[in-house]
Amino acid sequence: EDKVVQSPLSLVVHEGDTVTLNCSYEVTNFRSLLWYKQEKKAPTFLFMLTSSGIEKKSGRLSSILDKKELFSILNITATQTGDSAVYLCPFYNQGGKLIFGQGTELSVKP
């Protein structure tokens, strides 16, 4: 069964810290993955990654995919309280099914 395991499940940091969120995939035929931020409503799109080793960057957030090891990380530098949210890293399998894991709940304290 195709699935994604996110770690840690929850994380508490202080403003200014750097955090790394992890996603590990078990999938037969991997297509692409997405990163989303969710704050008690619909998820907000962050990145889409399809190629291995190419970093996507947007401000303080960056993400990279290792397609061989089926692993992706999301880095957030200089965290702010507004970064507090659940972060999701779903992926598409070859059948076009978009599969989510449990998410990582990030809490940034002032």
Add this chain to the structure above:
Amino acid sequence: DGGITQSPKYLFRKEGQNVTLSCEQNLNHDAMYWYRQDPGQGLRLIYYSQIVNDFQKGDIAEGYSVSREKKESFPLTVTSAQKNPTAFYLCASSIGGRGRAFFGQGTRLTVV
């Protein structure tokens, strides 16, 4: 504006009643998805559709039904067979089941 619209935003249902949640998109996306989210949990796939008149069960399809008669529309019916329907429901769409997925604003269903 192109986008994906879910309605209603809040819905109350009495036990034993069926209820239908609406999801409409004008993005010309082929693929559409329905997810359920419970407090503190990730999104669980109920049904998805890659093409008109075809759909597949997700991980938690029991007690739910869908139809895909038009490309733009993918309504979800929560039947009385769903034992614990109170949850937040999200609809999404994407191009060919591979690109960025766009989400509706969600429907919060409460059984009273």
